[in-house]
Amino acid sequence: MKRVWMVGVVWVFALSVWAGEHRYGPYPKLYGQECASCHVVYPPELMTAAGWRQVMQQLGKHYGSDASLDAGPQAEISAFLERQASRRAKHAPTEASARLSRSNWFVHEHGQTPPPKVSFAHCEACHTGAEQMDYSERGLRLPAGYRQRGD
């Protein structure tokens, strides 16, 4: 009996390590409240602090939309994002627009061109677990016409 239990624990642990790599969060409630009304919560770990700073300084002109916030929540979310941000150069946005979908890492994983009528910013179009911040391969469902990498 004890052995079964032990095997169970090891198995669950192994599973969570395996799956854990592409799971993110949980994040502070405020981040979800303020940054997930118009799109999924983007994992802070997938962009550098400089990228997040730029996003947070231009919320009034946010990729063509007004996403402005009061000073209080703005400062709180900025601090959280910068604390949690990636420190790796491959996650730095390569364009002035500060998109995490335009970093070297992202383009390496996803290629240059999204499938017809899909924006790369629309993560849940392919990652069905994106609302739950789950980017593991199990949740992938690729739209027709999508050739990843090397296109």
Place this chain on the structure above:
Amino acid sequence: MKFLLMLLWALSTPILANTGVAVQIQARLAAEARAADATFQGFSVQRGEAFYRDRHGDWSCATCHTDHPAKGGRHAVTQKAILPLAPSANPERFTDPKKVEKWFKRNCNDVLNRPCTAREKGDFIAYILTVRP
């Protein structure tokens, strides 16, 4: 009988409570509208509906909140689902004045390229409160 009354009360409270906040917001907006224009005669459901549907440039309010705001909508750029805007279908709506103001600021700016006037906001709320599922 008493039970029925209790049941009625229980069912109606959330609706009352939440139109309550909308009515408070309306009262504040009416004062603002009167201050801006002495001939202001009160808000209008018809004007509110027209405002809701009119395109100003590319978008109208209906672009994301649908032709019938008791239905769920979709964000025009990101396709993300948006819960219904009409309180009759979504009792969370118009229960938090700060949230309402935050979205007026953003969405008016996106649709009209300017802030909405107090009259436009009041007309819009007058309309949205009449929408039934």
